[in-house]
Amino acid sequence: MSEKRAGEAANTAVKDDRATTKTDTVGKPAVEIDEKPVDDTPPTGIAALIAKVMALKPVRVFLRFGSSGGEIMASGMSFQAVFAIFAGIWVGFSIFGIVLAGNQDLMDAVVAQLSNAIPGLIGEDGAIDPKALSEARILGWTGAIALVGLVLTAVGWLASTRDSIRRLFKLDPPTTNPVLLKLKDFGLALAFGVAIILSSAVSLISNQGLSLAFDLLGIDTRSPFAAVAGWLVGVLVVFVFDSLVLAAAFRVLSGVKIPRRRLLAGAAIGGAALGVLKILGSQLLGGATSNPLLASFAVIIGIMIFLNLVCRVILISATWIAVGMEDAGLDPRALTPEQLEVERQKRVAAARDTLVSAERERLQNQLETVHGLARRRVRKRIERLDELDHAEAVKLVEKR
Incomplete structure (x- = not known):
């Protein structure tokens, strides 16, 4: 059960790069997506002209050449x-x-x-x-x-x-x-x-x-x-x-x-x-x-x-x-589909690792401010995050 809960928390890391952590009403660490309103109104006037010019391939070529x-x-x-x-x-x-x-x-x-x-x-x-x-x-x-x-x-x-x-x-x-x-x-x-x-x-x-x-x-x-x-x-x-x-x-x-x-x-x-x-x-x-x-x-x-x-x-x-x-989405390295899948899994693992590390740091800071049963609950949650590092299904980073 501990691995399942940790996996559910870690899997949310790949949904959005704006994921944040917080403590719910019972003090349980949770993950939520900080959804911000997106303005879908297309630019007009000079802004629209600038956007069109910047989207031109010759412009993007010279920008990449310079950068x-x-x-x-x-x-x-x-x-x-x-x-x-x-x-x-x-x-x-x-x-x-x-x-x-x-x-x-x-x-x-x-x-x-x-x-x-x-x-x-x-x-x-x-x-x-x-x-x-x-x-x-x-x-x-x-x-x-x-x-x-x-x-x-x-x-x-x-x-x-x-x-x-x-x-x-x-x-x-x-x-x-x-x-x-x-x-x-x-x-x-x-x-x-x-x-x-x-x-x-x-x-x-x-x-x-x-x-x-x-x-x-x-x-x-x-x-x-x-x-x-x-x-x-x-x-x-x-x-x-x-x-x-x-x-x-x-x-x-x-x-x-x-x-x-x-x-x-x-x-x-x-x-x-x-x-x-x-x-x-x-x-x-x-x-x-x-x-x-x-x-x-x-x-x-x-x-x-x-x-x-x-x-x-x-x-x-x-x-x-x-x-x-x-x-066109072409990789100049000419990787095989298997190699591309390995790279995708590494990116997912890196995202999970970032989220879990942030949660562990938050709990460590919380551990210094609580006492009694609350301190014990925080320690339990830190132990669950540590178990996540050894879970086979949600491996965070490739061990070298």
């Missing part, structure tokens, strides 16, 4: 990305330089791809001279230093990106073996370099195919129409490349369980945003680096500003997917 520390995470990622990119480009051209040196068209396509990806990075007025890249070799001491820098910076940037994305999904860091995780990041860095070369080759082949098609149709390749068509093909190739890279970052790098449809949609949104950044990159960087005091290192500042914007796009795209999954 999760997205600004700080994007800044840290962009700082690491600067060093990772320079080391990666040097080592990449050192490794693939032999292949690229034998095909000048492919070499130019790779340089153009990198230049379009990060305005101001490579070129006559950029931070890197293309001629110096063609002479890069990994066998020298400079190549060895750059290789060590690539391992430390590129892998570190990927690790920061993974942790930032998982934080936006409200997930803990992965529990994978740290050594295996670093090897995975290094493999992804190499795969990214290979993907740049492949996308450059696709862009080169598509441009050559487009020129051949214009020749067959009798269209002048120097006409405005041909120029616009070639530009659109280049934009499409870059969009597909960026979208695939983002999808790999969200799914493979971070290890988040994202449904394919939502993954592709979020990656496409991010790829489109990155495309707009690249198209407007020169204008954006030109305005940001117009200060004459910064002229001596304006290129580096411009690259850092651009990379900061890119990192923001990456994290905001991840936040878009996270908010969409939350709205």
